[in-house]
Amino acid sequence: xxxxxxxxAGAQLVTWVQDNERQLPWKSERDPFKIxxxxxxxxxTRAEQVTVYYKRFLxxxxxxxxxxxxxxxxxxxxxxxxxYYSRARNLHKAAIQIIRNYNGxxxxxxxxxxALPGIxxxxxxxxxxxxxGASMAAVDGNAIRILSRYFGILDYPDTxxxxxxYMEYAQNCLGDSDPAHFNQGMMDLGxxxxxPRQPLCDQCPISExxxxxxxxxxxxxxxxxxxxxxxxxVLQYVVITDEIGNTLIRRREGxxxxxxxxxxxxxxTKEETPLSSQKIxxxxxxxxxxxxxKVLSVKEYKHILTHQRLLVKFYHVKLKxxxxxxxxxGYQAExxxxxxxxxxxxxxRVYLSHEII
Numbered sequence: 001x002x003x004x005x006x007x008x009a010g011a012q013l014v015t016w017v018q019d020n021e022r023q024l025p026w027k028s029e030r031d032p033f034k035i036x037x038x039x040x041x042x043x044x045t046r047a048e049q050v051t052v053y054y055k056r057f058l059x060x061x062x063x064x065x066x067x068x069x070x071x072x073x074x075x076x077x078x079x080x081x082x083x084y085y086s087r088a089r090n091l092h093k094a095a096i097q098i099i100r101n102y103n104g105x106x107x108x109x110x111x112x113x114x115a116l117p118g119i120x121x122x123x124x125x126x127x128x129x130x131x132x133g134a135s136m137a138a139v140d141g142n143a144i145r146i147l148s149r150y151f152g153i154l155d156y157p158d159t160x161x162x163x164x165x166y167m168e169y170a171q172n173c174l175g176d177s178d179p180a181h182f183n184q185g186m187m188d189l190g191x192x193x194x195x196p197r198q199p200l201c202d203q204c205p206i207s208e209x210x211x212x213x214x215x216x217x218x219x220x221x222x223x224x225x226x227x228x229x230x231x232x233x234v235l236q237y238v239v240i241t242d243e244i245g246n247t248l249i250r251r252r253e254g255x256x257x258x259x260x261x262x263x264x265x266x267x268x269t270k271e272e273t274p275l276s277s278q279k280i281x282x283x284x285x286x287x288x289x290x291x292x293x294k295v296l297s298v299k300e301y302k303h304i305l306t307h308q309r310l311l312v313k314f315y316h317v318k319l320k321x322x323x324x325x326x327x328x329x330g331y332q333a334e335x336x337x338x339x340x341x342x343x344x345x346x347x348x349r350v351y352l353s354h355e356i357i
Contacts, residue, residue, distance in 0.1 A: 009150060009206050010173040010182055016205035017185035022047070022192070025054055027184070032106035032131035033064050039123045040087050044306070047191065053082050065104055068095035073251075076260050076343035083305075083346070089260055090118025108132045121167075129179035137170035138183045139163075142190020147173075148222035149194065152211030156223045231308045234272055237348075238265040238280055239356065240289070241336060242319040248287065248331040249342065257305065262342045264314070265331060272311055274298065280315060287328040291321035299355060303347045314351050 021027060024047055026038035037057060041050040060078050061067040067075070072092050079088035094116040098106060107113055108131075114124040121139070128134035137143070147153060147169050157163040174182045193200045199218050201207045212218040240247050249262045267275065267283050275283070277295055284293065296316045303310040323333045334342070336356060344352070 005151075005209055006169075006172040007175050009209060010175050010177045012205050013173070013185035013189065014177045014181045017181055017188055020188065021184060022188050025051060030131055032108075032127055034058065035127050035130045036106065036119075036123075037091070039126050040091055040118060041082065043087060043123070044084060045082065049082070053079070063104075064095050064098050064106065067092060068099045068104075072260060073343060077341070080261075080343045080349065081346045085258060085260060087118060093117040094119070106131070110134065110136070121163075126183060129183050133179060135174065135179050137167065137174045137179070138186070139166050139170050140187070140190075142194070143170055143186045145196065145222055146186060146190055146194050149199075149212035149218055150206060150210045152215070152221070154221070154223065156225055158225065228307055232311075233308055234269045234311045234313070236267045236269055236275055236313045237263065237315065238267070238275075238283055239314050239316045239351075240265065240284070240293075240319055240323070241316070241356075242291075242321060242323045244322055245336045246323045246333050247336050247339070248289075248323065248328055249334055249339070250331045257308065258345045260343070262344050263348065274313070275315060280317060284317075287331055288325065289319065289323070289328060291319045293320065294318045297355065299351055301347050301351065310347075312347050314348075314355070316355060 026034060029035050029038070038050070038054055041054055041057075057078055061070060061075070070092070072089060075088050075092045076085060079085060082088075097116060098104060102112075107116075108128075110124055110128050113119060113127055114121065119127075123138075125134075125136040126138040126140075128136050129138060139147075144157060144166055147166055148156075151169055153166070153169070155162050155165075157166045170186075189204070189206075193204050197219070201210070201213050201218065204210070204213075207213050210218075212221045248265055251262055252258050252260065265283060265287060267279075277293070280295065281293060294317070296318050298316075299314045301312045301314075303312055326333055339352060339357060
């Protein structure tokens with residue numbers, strides 16, 4: 001009976017998506033490079049938001065070679081605003097590996113795809129299915145939600161054993177169906193009908209066999225993930241402009257948020273207390289700036305990331321003098337007019353567009 005249910009669900013899904021496929025620029029694409037870019041962008045990001053970035057990214061980097069030969073800063077600048085910047089850095093690293101290890105040809109073997117930076121089980125399966133026709137089910141958050149509800153799987157896949165269980169269910173549903181249409185059906189159904197809250201069961205092509213609908217527990221499946229601890233941070237930036245329009249910026253390094261992007265002089269504090277003029281002067285002294293200053297404005301923004309809640313403050317400070325050196329304790333002097341050429345976090349770009357540039 002279960003084998004029949006698997007096959008029936010998969011066949012119904014394929015039939016449905018062929019008649020109801022969403023019109024998005026990467027649909028029906030078979031170029032593994034373009035599929036790869038779209039799949040990486042779609043990680044934790046809505047398709048509607050990705051559409052603009054997808055076109056812009058491919059206009060700038062139309063081939064693996066173009067991406068591999070670019071400077072990482074340029075890649076991050078094109079990615080700016082899409083978030084989760086490690087995705088862009090890994091795209092760049094993987095492109096370099098493909099040039100070096102596979103003569104610029106995207107590998108067709110699943111294990112080789114899976115080994116590239118930034119590619120997990122789902123993305124490797126999706127690329128294999130869409131680009132190379134491999135009979136592989138790609139299990140993402142949408143697929144987990146559909147499988148949990150349809151088959152009544154009462155555990156979230158937060159262990160290797162449960163992940164394997166979901167994969168087996170999805171693979172059995174795929175059966176002999178066309179892998180591209182099946183996986184697209186899972187994505188589209190999860191994005192438009194079997195949505196997290198208040199699913200549109202009356203429009204679902206597989207609702208007749210759905211356990212959650214029959215038991216009236218769609219709101220309870222899949223079970224919630226373990227609660228994530230949200231970290232609270234206060235980032236206070238000193239945005240300097242001197243008499244001729246120069247400022248100081250630096251590239252963020254390490255494993256913290258926004259690695260590879262640029263920022264102004266930063267003081268991270270535990271408290272939300274505003275920086276005094278004396279404190280700002282002390283902060284700038286550490287960089288080597290000793291000029292008199294005047295605080296022109298203070299702007300405050302709240303920014304929410306997956307695991308962090310940020311309070312970001314920008315202090316626009318006017319120096320009574322000129323920044324003459326090129327390097328100030330890791331910060332580099334740049335003209336305000338040139339800031340458009342650097343990749344900043346979205347919250348900083350919003351501030352700059354309203355207040356500085």
